[in-house]
Amino acid sequence: MAEIASENDLVLLLGKDGKRFIVRLKRGEEFHSHRGRILHDDLIGQPWGWEVVSHLRYPFWVLEPSIHDLIMDARRRTQIVYPKESGYILLKMNIRSGCRVIEAGTGSGAFTIALAQAVAPEGRVYSYEEREDMLALAERNLTRVGLLDYVELKQRDIAEGFDERDVDALFLDVRSPHHYLLQAREALKSGGFLGAVVPTANQVSNLLRGLEEEGFVDVEVCEMLLRPYKTVPARLRPVDRMVAHTGYLIFARPVAVVEP
Amino acid sequence: MAEIASENDLVLLLGKDGKRFIVRLKRGEEFHSHRGRILHDDLIGQPWGWEVVSHLRYPFWVLEPSIHDLIMDARRRTQIVYPKESGYILLKMNIRSGCRVIEAGTGSGAFTIALAQAVAPEGRVYSYEEREDMLALAERNLTRVGLLDYVELKQRDIAEGFDERDVDALFLDVRSPHHYLLQAREALKSGGFLGAVVPTANQVSNLLRGLEEEGFVDVEVCEMLLRPYKTVPARLRPVDRMVAHTGYLIFARPVAVVEP
Amino acid sequence: MAEIASENDLVLLLGKDGKRFIVRLKRGEEFHSHRGRILHDDLIGQPWGWEVVSHLRYPFWVLEPSIHDLIMDARRRTQIVYPKESGYILLKMNIRSGCRVIEAGTGSGAFTIALAQAVAPEGRVYSYEEREDMLALAERNLTRVGLLDYVELKQRDIAEGFDERDVDALFLDVRSPHHYLLQAREALKSGGFLGAVVPTANQVSNLLRGLEEEGFVDVEVCEMLLRPYKTVPARLRPVDRMVAHTGYLIFARPVAVVEP
């Protein structure tokens, strides 16, 4: 939270047209866009919140990117968990500084970014993914935002189970989460937090059935809708089109099954 | 994140009927509900995720409360910022472990709880409120959840300005946020994060006008809608009624105003 | 559309507090509410849009009720199809003056009111219901609003099929609409309009499966959400709570199945 942009800082360049570019500052490198070129050397030492001008005289604001910006900027090859959902998930699953959390699958790593920042600096994210190409992409995304230190990426079919025990929270973003409830229960501490996201109503029903059978409690299902507005004061109104659906969120907690 | 409930821990007692009770364990005390009585001494030493039974033989699950539970459990005399909004606000305003954040007004302290947990242990929340009775309520709510150490409560009319300088983020939950933009800019670091919540569209327009005049950039307005579902697998459907509105969220960033 | 309220007219008495009462004018009768008594004889001959005052000096506006008012005023013992859905259904299913339409089940008759008004005066609604008590209730509701002439109420288990052939449109508001697609197809004209409402996602899946198998085309599923606002000009905002769900709407059209 320094007041001057320094080498290795992530910088959000916000064009006057609202276009957003995130770059990590490196001496000698250049930022290019259709609005022109800016030398990193001209940004290093620049105070945050100031304006720079490209060689085409186009002005950009020099800002620290938020975690929201970093999530939205992650390169993706899959549907991601969006900030409209991820902030709520973190609160519901009580994920905070110091927590040990499992995520499966890693996907593009967008939600891994949110998890890593939430548990840093003492906590840890164990993120499982079957596909090697996705893991490589997630690693690039995490490296880019400087959060890889808080994450262990593991290539694994989670049907084989998780390595960790007594984790605080476990999040399933896989096709058939109801297939992995025994594995999840083994890895979670008693009374921990299970979360999942699935795109279809059928998957929700399947997961609810599994959660009932496996003795999870405090089961909740919801959707989050984010409705953006245009920001003209004299003509306040929602935008024309919005995201109608990314997924259904499911939360539950594993409790002790007492033998009779 | 101990595995055994200990004296001074906050405990969520979750009844089989879904009723939720949050208590702090104290040797010699008792929990009472219409479902019967439980001695705290019988809870201390109990593993998390186990069942206890009241003297009326009614079963409760013994669980750690989540930050979501704590926010919803805060005693309130005002409209609060709900978890559906607060998780998203934290991501948008980049509020994380170590941040220095101003909030005004404190109100019942529900969002203060979310802020305090997000910035702990190294960060700090400076929360301003004009009304003495609200401050006292917020203090009780923060003490109850063990987060008061991360918060400075200040009784003040914010028209007089804030004491802090260069804070990372500043959140306005007051009747006329557009009246306090100069004060907010003075307290925020250049390029910091301003957020606000207001219940009416007229207030949004007023605030947008002020943000334009004061040279804030990256202005966004949105609403969050949370739609809960009933959790019967064979009859999946949204609940009958939902919250239609708590408030409009507005975000912006102060940038340097360069004299010509 | 006379300008004077006459005997036998339906009248909406709208209190200054927003309370709504619908009565049919009869010489010699009285309207009673906690706001006082009004003689029907004082209403008969009164111009529409004028004020009357109860014997307690409480003012009411004398208005023609809309079809929306009549639907919402119907006595109900079941979930009904609300105006937010019924207006859309009429457009999607092309139901208009002169149409012959089947409805099953009748339920409380709220949607039957909308259908009857839409097809009047030349069209006809054939409404099937298994339960005698519901049929009696629907008959009272239809009689009250003066639309029974356009409706034939039939007590029947629709598994036995419908009496009519070549109807323009057929609407299913029954527990398992996918069980009655053959019966629906038999009654509908080729290329007619099928509609259904079901409360759960599982029922939607079942119905979609049935529609695929039975060769219906132009299949659509949607939800309608109505978000009301408070009407204070200087404090414009949505109401606090809204209906989150009444049902999913499904539309499809039967086409000729050509033997190979």
Place this chain on the structure above:
Amino acid sequence: MAEIASENDLVLLLGKDGKRFIVRLKRGEEFHSHRGRILHDDLIGQPWGWEVVSHLRYPFWVLEPSIHDLIMDARRRTQIVYPKESGYILLKMNIRSGCRVIEAGTGSGAFTIALAQAVAPEGRVYSYEEREDMLALAERNLTRVGLLDYVELKQRDIAEGFDERDVDALFLDVRSPHHYLLQAREALKSGGFLGAVVPTANQVSNLLRGLEEEGFVDVEVCEMLLRPYKTVPARLRPVDRMVAHTGYLIFARPVAVVEP
């Protein structure tokens, strides 16, 4: 509602890919699309609900278009009132067969189509529009769907007032509806139905202020949201994106202002 498509009928050709084409059958004419050519002569005499095949062997279903199809198919140069709103408006404003209704402005005539069908055959729509080009477009749209007989199109600045008196309902779809409340009141029968649609919250506030001043009662404001679903039974889920906003709906009723 004949069972055979005849010359001059409007036909919906529904491709197997879901593409929709609406044509009026004329002997000797041809329908062209990228899926191939169909002779109108081959459609005339064809039963509804049957399949035809283009010269490229691509199959189309031959269906009667619904009023919903006709509204969505209208050529437009303006934002239109969509069926998700127009069905509800008709119920709220009690617009039915036989009504006399004023609309301003006509725009592309999409809502005029809904109004015309609702009041036919005995009722009448008086539709005002200032711009000649829009009137010409609306006339083409109404002619195309065969509903022009029920509509009088008038080129006029409605600040000058409406020609009609004692109409049942009056709908304002103009930029500043609050400027025309005196004109609306003059044209409406006492206790009639006023409706309006506006895109921005500021306009809603202005209109609410005007309605209060002019003594309208039973004032309501709402939004309608239509959320479409994908229709795969085993993967039921909302579509990815939806319309977030077309406009706010406002309803009110003019009542007699009694001189003291």
